[in-house]
Amino acid sequence: MQEVPQSASAIPLRQIRAVFDDATIRVYQAYSNVIADAALAAGTFVSPPFKMERMTWIKPSFLWMMYRAGWGFKDEGQQRILAIDISREGFEWALANGCLTHAEGEGGAAPPKDRFPVRIQWDPERDLHLDKLPYRSIQIGLGKEAVNLYVTQWIRGITDVTPLAHEIHALVEAGKLDEASVRLPVERVY
Template sequence: MKIKLKKYKEQLQDWPQKGHHIMAQYDDEKIIVYQSYKRKIGEFTVKNQYFGGEFSLERMTWIKPNFLWMMYRNGWGTKEGQEYVLALHLKMSAFKRYLENAVYSSYDHNLEISREEWQDQIKESSVRLQWDPDHDPFGNKLERRAIQIGLRNEFTRSFAKEDIILIEDISDFVQEQHHFVLNNSLENLIIPEEKPLVFNDENLNKKLRLNQN
């Protein structure tokens, strides 16, 4: 795997405990995001290094940069149809483009626009943005919020082929680490090394409600 790994307990000391944070592994060129699929889609994708075959370009596809949120969502790769866990090395420029075009998937007054304006944006945009409770390795909710991004139409097509640098199958790694969780042995748990992502673009940070401390 071409992912940097670090003990969970060591990382926990440095992570923010609450607020809106994009927890991820990234550098200037790329960011790691995660998805889970059934075996046929996963095998095709890893072999060909793009999304095709039984992958639907017509449906919205959700990406998650936070490893433990993905593990909560797919039950550490045990949920039906989510056994094949992929780590996608995504161009940072593409990830930023998604967020610049994203519209919140549900309305609230913090958006500083009317419900009608939000509804118009929803109709026009092909990117959805959602903040959900983050989770610990056991699936317990945390105060910190985790981001997920939904893509459709031209963004799904771009994501499927042009925006990805590398696709890795990390299913075996996920299974190995799941054993430590099942045995309540978090001192041995190793996960991708992650830190909060903040952009140089203050308008984007404000739109995403990112906490910067």
């Protein structure tokens, strides 16, 4: 299994990088305390408070999740960072049943989104300062059909990584980037 190259110029524009093994891949989401506590207690998302009818976005990139949630400090609705281990079969089903949220290339038109249960979006990856990098990370939006599969079949485990996020953030704020880097989850090319 290949490790992510150190040089940003050697990294393709679009590449899935994640923590994974033979059976699972890790994705991240940020939620309020009430949703996170219920999910951690049940080992999956519980409705209510989790809304099964809403699109939910999963992100394999830890640093992109930190950007989106502001290290868990952005707002009350994103104060808990969860690492969700899902089946690789489920993840690959999501990829196979998704459409891009935006058209690719010049003159390209995105397919009609209502025909697909999953949305795929490629956004700039982030560094420890949450600044944009020259390559992209995948975000996967699960619509109603996919959310049901995610919650009832794909999830293998949920871990609260908020303390890790806060620890890394504190090291970044203190200028201890080497220490912060070694605490990051090791994401490999998927």
